[in-house]
Structure formats: structure tokens, C-alpha cells
Amino acid sequence: MKKAFFILCISVAVSACGGSSSTKGGSDSAATKETSADADTTVAKTSTEAAGGAAGAAAGEKLLAANDCGTCHKVDTKVIGPAFQDIAKKYDASDANVDMLAKKVIDGGSGNWGTMAMTAHPGLAQGDAKEIVKYILSLKK
Template sequence: MKRAVFVLFAAAAVAGPALADQALATAKNCMACHAVDKKLVGPSFKDISAKYAADSGAADKLAVKIIKGGSGVWGPVPMPANAQVSEAEAKKLAAWVMSQK
């Protein structure tokens, strides 16, 4: 029994940060236009990660786009500004997006 409980806690510790960031993405309405692995209104988080994989400054650039919005990179539909997202939250979200493979 102790081993099973340990395994559950270990699994939760590993999955915890990823779930927490997806929860933040949901709370900040990112999931209204994006999904982890498929295009909705905007590109999937996996597609974003793949596009910027070689760019060492991508997470910082994405954090700015999360807050200020953007247009023209993924097609004609603009991404609106997200003033309700703090700089710290935007950085956390951008790092999580870049971790999607």
C-alpha cells in the first residue's frame, strides 16, 4: 500500500507543473482559441512550440505576444491583447507552450 501511495504522489509531482500551466491557460481563456494538439481559431500549442523551437528567445517573445496580442504570423485572424494576464503569468504560459512537443 505504501508503495502505491508513493507512486501516485510521484506521478502527481511529475504531472503537476504541466497541469498547473494548462489550468492557467484555461483560466486566462487561452483554451478558447488554442488547444494543445490541434488548430482551433489559433494554432495548437504544439505547432507554436515547433515553429519557435530553434529560437532561444522565443519564450520571452511569446510572453509579450500573450499580453499585447499580435497578427499576421499564423494567418489573417489576429490574437487579441490579454490585459488580464500579468507578466509573470505570461512568462509561465510561454514556457509551458514551448515545452509542448
Template sequence: MLGKILGCSLVLSGLMLAAPAHANEAAEKLAKQNACTACHGIDNKIVGPAYKDVAAKYADDPEGLAKVKDSIKNGGKGKWGQIPMPAQPQLSDEQVTLLAEWILGLK
């Protein structure tokens, strides 16, 4: 009985770890497909801020996810300098959420 419980626990743990990894891959692919990486690096500023800097800025902000989603969908200016971030209206709400959660999950 204990062996079955342990086995199920290990399988479920593996599934929980696999889902975020898959989501991370999908988000990173989406960022590349939509040219986000032309302006943003994970660790380094290009034109816009590094994704890790965005994650750090909003880490303790309860509205952080909503703010990042809004910036992705509607663009922005003045949050990270004078060069505006273009809006990404072609992205679905699900895609915007995927990207925002991925960005905010980077440490």
C-alpha cells in the same frame, strides 16, 4: 555512505521531476481560466495555432520565448493567419512567462 548518496540522489531526482509537472498543471489551468483554450488546442488548431505548432515554430529561435511572451501579453496579427490574437493585459509578467515556457516545452 553510498546508500545515503543514492537515497539523496533519488529524492532530488524526484523533486526535479515534480516541479515541472506542477508548473505544467498550473500553466494549463491558467490557460483554461483565461479562455486561451477557446482558440488554441495542445495538439490541434482551433482558431489560433496548436500550442505544439507554436513550440515547433520557435524551437530553434533564441528569441522564441520573448516572442511568445509578447504575443500573449500584447496580442498579435498576421503570424498565423488574419484572425488577430487578443492581448492579455490582465496577466502578470510571471503568468505570461509561465504560459510561454509551458507552450514552448510541449513536444
């Protein structure tokens, strides 16, 4: 049992470090498609959108699907990290929160949602991180 758990942890860590290449293959592509499908369903149910309107939310959704976010997060279910809807419940869509959360996405870290550290995404542009955060915050129920 411990060996299986260890292998699972290593697999998740390796998957999470997959980077942000849009030419991924194998299971990473399937995870991206699943995240996109989950996000499409949620967008249809969501009435609150962050600053930027529907176009901004769509851009953030596409950026989120193109990165490795779906490895640790799902729209409405906690995986390794919190569900995107839980993040949206915790933070309002203010400019200060968008800036702060975009910095956390780029820098990584832990503490706000437990001890599991979020992988840093240093190759992600600040503007792209903000669009992703705006989309996530638009998922508030």
C-alpha cells in the same frame, strides 16, 4: 449560410473577450475543463519540457486553463489560432522566445499565423504569461 457564419464569428469574438476571471460560468467553464483534459493527455505523452521542469509546466497548464486560451487554441488541433503543439514546433524554449511570446500573449496581434488577430490579454501578468508560454513550448512532439 453567410448569416450562420457571421453569428459564429461574433460568438467566437465575444467568447474570446471573456477575460481571465476564474469565476466563469456556463459554456466558458466547459471549454476550460475540455482544455484541461486535453492538456492532461498531452502532458502524459510529452517527453520534452521547457525550462522550469514539471512543476513549471503544471503551473503554466493551470494558468492556461484558467484563462480564455481554449476558446481559440487546442493542444493538437488548429481552431481559430494555431494548435499549441504547432507553436511548440515553431519555437524552441529559449529565454528570448519565452519573453517574445509572452509579450505577444499580452499585447495580442497577428501576422505570424495568418491574418486572424489574437486577442490581447493586458490584464495577464508578465510572469503568468511566461509560465503559460513555457507550458505550451513543453508540448513539442
